[in-house]
Amino acid sequence: MEIIKIIGIGLIALIIIIMLKQYRPEYAIFISILTGILILFLVMDRLTGIINLIQSIEDKFSINTQFIALLIKITGIAFLSEFAVSICKDSGEAAIASKIELGSKIIIISMSIPIISSLLEIILKILP
Amino acid sequence: MSIDLLFKIAAIGILVAVLYQVLVRAGREDQAMMTTLAGLVIVLTMVIKEISNLFDTVRTLFNL
Numbered sequence: 001m002e003i004i005k006i007i008g009i010g011l012i013a014l015i016i017i018i019m020l021k022q023y024r025p026e027y028a029i030f031i032s033i034l035t036g037i038l039i040l041f042l043v044m045d046r047l048t049g050i051i052n053l054i055q056s057i058e059d060k061f062s063i064n065t066q067f068i069a070l071l072i073k074i075t076g077i078a079f080l081s082e083f084a085v086s087i088c089k090d091s092g093e094a095a096i097a098s099k100i101e102l103g104s105k106i107i108i109i110s111m112s113i114p115i116i117s118s119l120l121e122i123i124l125k126i127l128p
Numbered sequence: 129m130s131i132d133l134l135f136k137i138a139a140i141g142i143l144v145a146v147l148y149q150v151l152v153r154a155g156r157e158d159q160a161m162m163t164t165l166a167g168l169v170i171v172l173t174m175v176i177k178e179i180s181n182l183f184d185t186v187r188t189l190f191n192l
Contacts, residue, residue, distance in 0.1 A: 016135075
């Protein structure tokens with residue numbers, strides 16, 4: 001049922017953008033940003049369900065909670081930066097899009113350093 | 129946070145476009161520029177409010 005809403009909003013926004021692009025191109029970008037936000041809010045409650053599921057699994061099997069929290073944080077960063085990158089590319093600013101992508105990659109790598117270091121420790125322990 | 133926000137912004141955009149043409153035809157280019165800027169600022173504040181709303185939701189969701 002929700003998918004119909006998402007497709008409907010997308011098509012309506014597309015028509016509005018095409019109509020506005022010839023007179024006021026800057027409003028077209030506003031509408032594309034707002035459509036992205038609107039669709040993300042539509043699927044937000046399912047996303048919370050998924051994240052709660054992950055956290056409940058984490059408690060049950062007592063996996064190292066620090067890594068799971070970090071993974072969820074990294075997904076959030078990727079989620080937001082992809083949102084910004086696609087908008088910048090859409091409006092023709094590929095340079096800004098690549099800068100945002102670069103920044104988000106560096107932040108993700110810097111956040112995942114503890115995971116890498118603990119992985120190396122485990123490997124060293126296993127080796128004779 | 130629903131579809132009528134899109135229609136509101138489309139309406140403002142069309143209104144500003146029409147006002148711009150009317151004012152330019154009437155020979156008042158500076159006031160035409162003013163109305164365009166005013167429309168832009170209004171829509172920008174609405175969009176920024178929605179963007180901050182999105183960022184807060186994502187921050188609480190992914191506990192960033």
